[in-house]
Amino acid sequence: MGYRVAVVGATGAVGREILKTLHEREFPVDEIVALASPRSTGREVSFGDRTLKVQNLETFDFAGWNVALFSPGASVSAIHGPRAAKAGCIVIDNTSHFRMEPDVPLVVPEVNPNDLKKAKRGIVANPNCSTIQMVVALKPLHDLFTAKRVVVATYQAVAGAGKDGMDELFAQTKGTFVNDPPKVEQFQKQIAFNCIPQIDRFMDDGATKEEWKMTVETKKILDPEIQVLATCVRVPVFIGHSEAVVVEFEEPVDLRKAREALREAEGVVLLDEREDGGYVTPIECVGEDATYVSRLRIDPTVPNGLAFWCVSDNLRKGAALNAVQIAETMIALDLLPHRN
């Protein structure tokens, strides 16, 4: 017996990836509905071989639906997430809106699955893409040596800004070959052949909101004692976030044990040879589920230091896959009731 599943924001880059992921992973679907804002109503999206006609979120009644995977804008989730939850439908929300609310679990299934039991409001939040891959890689190392401080610099793909972000990189790049001046709309400056050290808006302390998210979300998911200093940078890559991560641990680091733990960790693939090309780059992780860890090495500048490089498909593990895995984990933990 399957579930009645709603996908909200179905026409966006993440929404489409959620539909694809549900189908690929054979999520037990009895009935599925694609929802979006009124302006997208009537458009069509794919679910396996089927075509779904997009319905109007604003007038949709969630009563009798078991789970809704939300990836619209944060302001849309703010209104329709609680409405769906009130109707008895479990909401897995991919926006930043509910993430830091104390009664909303923020979950990466490989890291803190049991937090799902605390979803009293019927809402679970999916973390930010850049946080997810970092905590997946950190978890086995934290279990071994207890991380206390992380310095991370990110190399984030334009897909994090949705389909429009990808279109802008494509158009600006093409423009350089035909001498068209770049149109800057989705990002603050030209992204083609450039790096932009700003993702999301600035906070009062000079960090950006994306950097703040990596700090507070890592604390909520992994351990409130971990300090995180992040610099988040947009790079001209279509899909796949990379991160240069430098960690100080409480306890002495054993590189062999670290490798073993990463090799055995769920959701992690360690691909790390100290030779030309012996690491994973973002274009190589597109369409893959894992978080790839490479360039693992001792940081000799502090007592218990370790540095690594990690890459992951930000649309999959960074968004759609993690959301679907949350739903799967809720089924496994008997937290997703049937309501037929």
Next chain:
Amino acid sequence: MGYRVAVVGATGAVGREILKTLHEREFPVDEIVALASPRSTGREVSFGDRTLKVQNLETFDFAGWNVALFSPGASVSAIHGPRAAKAGCIVIDNTSHFRMEPDVPLVVPEVNPNDLKKAKRGIVANPNCSTIQMVVALKPLHDLFTAKRVVVATYQAVAGAGKDGMDELFAQTKGTFVNDPPKVEQFQKQIAFNCIPQIDRFMDDGATKEEWKMTVETKKILDPEIQVLATCVRVPVFIGHSEAVVVEFEEPVDLRKAREALREAEGVVLLDEREDGGYVTPIECVGEDATYVSRLRIDPTVPNGLAFWCVSDNLRKGAALNAVQIAETMIALDLLPHRN
């Protein structure tokens, strides 16, 4: 009265930039010669309005020449640098070959000009591009608060791999628009729309040689007590290196004083507004001499922490300009004798 100047490796990306920089800065040139390997002999390069016919380095006699700016491969400098120095010509070498030799000064004129007085062998080394911009930005902060540990992640342009590197990014990018599979020659993997966490070869400890260079060169130029952990990454940017730098200091950090010092520092432009676009990106620094510092903020995860973003034109300050500035500083310090 001017100098007799030789430019070695004159047909490369840096060699051409050196010729351009000498002309732009009105370096006191009495006579200039462009030198390169036999296979480039007879080609032509520009020096202002003049055209220089490239001469054969291997048979060139440096006697009577005052200063030679070298930017060929490291193995070429190894042979012809000492040969030129022995003939009484001051050698300013842009390769990595002599940098760590104790009797060869490694100099960034804004940081350690007086080390030029120690050039007993007649050879001065120009640091690695990624090191130069970092120490230019660190120097005024180190003077104020004493840096003890630096964690840096780089976003390095393909121009660091010369004209061939730039051609490869161009060709691979163009190829994606016409469905040509990317040819990988200069870099270890595809660089178009990708990030490669390897620059130079791997060392035994898992760092790359580029990362090792940033560590040992910073110590030699700025302070042997500073610890540096670098992750060096090639990004699909043509010209202009970026760096996310996180520093721990001995003494308490005053953000206002840090800003003042950076504003007054030679070679640094502080451009830092905490609002959309209030920072410098690599495409904006192309052709500029300064090292731009942005995103300056307190790092609250350690007692005396500070983070910033810096960008610079890696062909100019990172190579050609710094070499020419070394020659200018040697004139100012009366270290460049006339030998007519």
